[in-house]
Amino acid sequence: MAGQSDSPISLFSPEEVEFIAEDELMEIVPNMRMDPLNFICGDFGPFFPQIPVKVPLWLAVALKKRGKCTIRPPQWMSVENLTQLLEGEREDQGTFQAVPFHYIEISRLLFDHAREDIPDIYMVRSLIEDIRDVRLHKVETNLEKFSATSAVKIAHLSAMEVNVVRPFVVRSLQAFYKHDNPVVTADLDSMSNRQPQVRQPQVPNNARRFE
Amino acid sequence: MAEDLGDGSTAEMDEYETLMSTTDVELLKTAWRNEKAAPEILQFQALLVKRAREQIQLVEETVEEFEGSGMDPLTVSLYQMDLDRAQFLLRSYLRVRLQKVTANSLSCVLQIEKYMFYIWKNDNLRNRLSEPEKIFVKRCINDMEKHIEETVLSKLPDNYQSARRQSIISEEDDMVPEPQLDTFVACKSSKNFVSIRLVDSERPLEMERHDVSFVLYKVIEDKIGVEIDLV
Structure with a gap:
C-alpha cells in the first residue's frame, strides 16, 4: 500500500500526470532547419521551415518557448468537435464520450504555452472546462449508484480523472468487498488495527505490564 | 501515419x-x-x-x-x-x-521498516529485487535490528527479545507488517481486448483499450506488464 494508504492524496501528483502526457505526439510547423534528433525517447525530425512534423508534446513546447515553431492543436480541440463532445456528455448521463486519455493535460499545456496557436482559444478553453466539469460530476453521480462488486469498468475515463477519483473509488470498493467477504474481514480488520500502529507506535499490551 | x-x-x-x-x-x-x-x-x-x-x-x-x-x-x-x-x-x-x-521507516520505532522483513522472509518476493536492492534491504534490516536492539530490546526482559515477534509465545512473526493485497487498483488493457476472470462473478470482466477498470489487485496481478497496465 505504499503511497496509497500512507497519503490520502492522489497516487500521482498533477506534475507526474502531466509528465506522462508530455510524450503524446503533436504536430508542429518549424520555422528553422535542424538535423534529425536521435533521442532516447525516439527519433524526430529532420526539421524544415513550414514543413509539419510530429514531435512529443514536451519538445513542441520547448521549441515553441524558443520561438522556433508553431504548434498545430490536435483536431479534437476544434470548437466544433468540442461542442459536440459537450452535448454528448450532457445528453448521455450514463456513459462518457470518447476523449483522448490525456485531454486535460494536453489542453492545459497548450493553453499555457501556445495560446496564439489555438484558434478561438477562449471558446475552446471554456468548452474544455465545461466538458471536464460535466464529466467529473457524472463520475460522482455514477459512483452513488455503486453496488457491491469486485470490479467497476468505466469506458473513456481520462488519466487525470482516474487520479482524482481513485482514492474514493478504491476505498468504497474495499468497503463493499469487506462486507461481502466475512472471511477477509478478519484480515482487513487486523490490517486496519495495525495501520495506526505504523503511525503512532504503541507498546504491545503484554509488554506494558513491565512498565 | x-x-x-x-x-x-x-x-x-x-x-x-x-x-x-x-x-x-x-x-x-x-x-x-x-x-x-x-x-x-x-x-x-x-x-x-x-x-x-x-x-x-x-x-x-x-x-x-x-x-x-x-x-x-x-x-x-x-x-x-x-x-x-x-x-x-x-x-x-x-x-x-x-x-x-x-516505507514509513522513520515514523515508527517498534513497527520497524514497513515491508522489508516481509519481503526478505519470502523467497518469491525477495527474488523480485535487484542485487543492489537486496544489499540495501539487508543493510537496512541489520541497521534497524541493531537500533531496536540497542534502544529497546536490550532494556526489555528475556521474553521480548525479537524485533519480529511481540514475545516469545508468538507463534509467527506477528510484528512484521504485510502489504495489503486485498485492495483495488485502476488499470487499462495494453491489448485490444482482454478478459479477466473475477472472483465473485461468473461473467468475466472484458476490457477494451479505452476502458479503465477498478479491480481487485489479486485478480489481475499475473497480467500486469503483459496484458494489463496500472494507471
Missing part, C-alpha cells in the same frame, strides 16, 4: 501508443506506473534498466561531445532535456521500489 496525427479518435490514439511503446522510455514509464500503483513489490525490470542506463550514458557522452564541438546550443539543450526526462523516469522507478521496501 502522417495524416491521422492529433485526430483524437481512439483507434488512432491506440496505434500511437503501440508505436510509442516500442521505445525503452515508454516501457520504463509503464514499469514506473505499474510499480507505483501496485500494492506490493513487482519483479525488477533488470534488462530494461540495463538498457536505459546504457542509453543514458551514451547520450550523456554525446551531449558532452556536442558541447565540446561547438554544436548549436539549441540542439544541445534539446538533447539535454531528453536526457533529463529519461533520468527522471529511471530515478523515479528505482526510488518508488525503495520507498516500497522501506
